[in-house]
Amino acid sequence: MSYRFFKSSWSWVVPSIKRLHSFGSLTLTQRYRHISGFAGEFESWKSMEGLRRCSANHVPLSPITFLERAAKVYRDSTSLIYGSYNYTWAQTHQRCLKLASALSQLGISPGHVVATFSPNVPAMYELHFAVPMAGAVLCTLNSRLDSAMVSVLLTHSEAKVIFVDHKLLEIARGALDLLAKTNKKPPILILISKWDIDDTTQTSLEPGTYEYESFLETGHVGFEIRRPESEWDPISINYTSGTTSKPKGVVYSHRGAYLNSLATLLLHGIQSMPVYLWTVPMFHCNGWCLAWGLAAQGGKNICLRNVSPKEIFENIALHNVTHMGGAPTVLNMIVNSPDRKPLPHKVDILTGGSPPPPQILYKMEELGFRVTHLYGLTETYGPGTYCIWKPEWDSLPLAEQSKLKARQGMQHVGLEEVDIRDPVTSKPVPADGKTMGEIMFRGNTVMSGYFKDLQATEEAFSGGWFRSGDLAVKHPDGYIEVKDRLKxxxxxxxxxxxxxxxxxxxxxxxxxxxxxxxxxxxxxxxxxxxxxxxxxxxxxxxxxxxxxxxxxxxxxxxxxxxxxxxxxxxxxxxxxxxxxxxxxxxxxxxxx
Structure with missing residues (x-):
């Protein structure tokens, strides 16, 4: 039974989730659908005469539809650029269909997990659509992990397939060897080897291993997409960044991914046909959901294997880049680089991940970047709040503007509410810019839960809010400002x-x-x-x-x-x- 509407009370959630312990043999999607069966459907709308929910007015939200629309609206426009490789949106759509078909023929069924281990090459972008089009759940592993951690995450995620960039092959093989020693069935390995801009060496394939392009060509462009039965079906698992020794698998839904993709487009000011430079890793919160969102606006994706100030400035000039993103460490790298130079045009850049020093924001603005500061976590699909700029601030000195931009602002349109609350009583703290409390979230772009970690899920959602673990103050204008982690x-x-x-x-x-x-x-x-x-x-x-x-x-x-x-x-x-x-x-x- 699929679920479409949920009762506002959480009274059914905990006992229902506990039933998951008996579902060990079920796929991730099936586990979530069982919860819905226990919850029942909320159908009070039936009391209104003359209404009917049907395929004409109700379709589960999914970012898959962004690509389908892009293939029509932006058919012959450029979708991806990587060195000398160049694709249109029509080509990207066809390639994703064939890749989804090939996965299906390999035995990937709805709810199975498909992992990636790759930097920002075109295959990473294609897999963000192809995997959910096959009905599977995408798990983008951090491309900077070692064999031991990759092995741990493959075991936890129960991945059936892993797509591996050729430069990371030895690390991946090391992880598979570790799995073999524990008698765990290793996932099928598919090698991403086509986009060898700076490496012409050939990699030999072991038995049972596939090559990406050859594998893709086994699929059919007429493949019928396996759409989610419910928009609450999982679309991806994102493992937390490892600031502690216990990374957790954060589950995203099709609905949350759809809504946060659109919200991020809005907060970034992305209009039709932008040129986006991929300096944010696609493995991190699915590129802050822009791996899906850029298709909605027919964006041109400029893929970078390696991120450096030199590459950033060269690509901005070469491709007339309009938007990019990066953690404060990337901004710090830019402003302190000997390759820095004033930009030929304004470039909008999102930054988030940790509170950026106002001095760094000031120097970025001087170079010609227009910085938007966001705040969020893996558990909020990346961006959750942003500093909404007010016209009356334009007349302030640049240093004062930077201090205002260093605040984390207010929630974006995809969230119901973000508040600063006492971590013990859950009561709101006064908006005085001084009293610290914990940042808490409620809304449709908060994770579904931690995969196979019921206790952590219950703790994160205690009191009916998602507890971030971050401390902040709330200013009189309602803007929040992060002060620290609780720990x-x-x-x-x-x-x-x-x-x-x-x-x-x-x-x-x-x-x-x-x-x-x-x-x-x-x-x-x-x-x-x-x-x-x-x-x-x-x-x-x-x-x-x-x-x-x-x-x-x-x-x-x-x-x-x-x-x-x-x-x-x-x-x-x-x-x-x-x-x-x-x-x-x-x-x-x-x-x-």
């Missing part, structure tokens, strides 16, 4: 210290390239700020100079008591791994 806040002598505020001051020092602040144990104060800093090339400052600088620009209790100069550990998506830095600070022992 990162420093409590020193009874005072809460936002590590983000201390990091912002450190970034304003001309010698600092990167900075991260964590708590160090202190016998007297409980905790004190400990800063880990990477200096810009050619600069030489000592710890005391940075401590004095912070004391000149912050209340003294907020200034770091310890400064350590070293390379900062990062996740594969560019986030600083503060849990590793906390361990280092703890190992230093008490300061007093």
């Amino acid at each position: 990162d806040i420093i409590i020193s002598g009874g005072e809460n210290i936002s590590t983000v505020e201390v990091e912002t001051v450190l970034y304003s020092h001309p010698a600092v390239l990167e900075a991260a602040v964590v708590a160090r144990p202190d016998n007297h104060w409980g905790q004190t700020p400990c800063a880990f800093v990477k200096l810009k090339e050619g600069f030489d400052v000592d710890a005391q100079e940075l401590i004095r600088f912070c004391r000149d620009n912050l209340p003294h209790y907020m200034a770091p008591k310890t400064v350590i100069f070293e390379e900062l550990p990062r996740t594969s998506t560019g986030k600083i791994q503060k849990y590793l830095l906390r361990e280092k600070a703890k190992a230093l022992g008490s300061l007093s």
